[in-house]
Amino acid sequence: AQKVTQAQTEISVVEKEDVTLDCVYETRDTTYYLFWYKQPPSGELVFLIRRNSFDEQNEISGRYSWNFQKSTSSFNFTITASQVVDSAVYFCALSEKADNFNKFYFGSGTKLNVKP
């Protein structure tokens, strides 16, 4: 079974629109980490956020915000007032204490196209 599901394969928005990228995860572990990474066309992974399972407080960083809800096993990512530079593939990932946080389970990614 897929541990991390990103149901949105591709999203296209016009600049300045807000956009939310969905992430649903599955784990039996009570201690785990959730991550979001950005992968621009050049390929490198850009770390955006790490959240542990005991911290459900939502976080805002500039135009980025994250909504972590354990009740629905979701860790959604919202970009406010999107810009063309936000165009990339975004990955949600999970690591679990069960395997010493060694494995990263990545979602399939959501490609975001921001048009001018």
Place this chain on the structure above:
Amino acid sequence: GAVVSQHPSRVICKSGTSVKIECRSLDFQATTMFWYRQFPKQSLMLMATSNEGSKATYEQGVEKDKFLINHASLTLSTLTVTSAHPEDSSFYICSARSRGLSNQPQHFGDGTRLSIL
């Protein structure tokens, strides 16, 4: 912040060639490094866990004789794709984690784009 350097960033070579990719942790010691593979428009899949001074642990379905991993020091792990064929063309990314607490974050290299002709 912690930096992981991966080299080369791009390789184009003929079928049958063996290709070595290096992953270095520049400002921290990494007892454990990880190798991922990403096919075009797909997600990253863990190939193997590289442990300093011991054999690598491979994920199911990954051929250990095809993808040789050596972790000779606390700052360097290498992945060698032996006798590469076109189907091995992919984007390979390494990551490393600092010694110490197991909940330290992983730091990713910039990846190596391998193209086998």
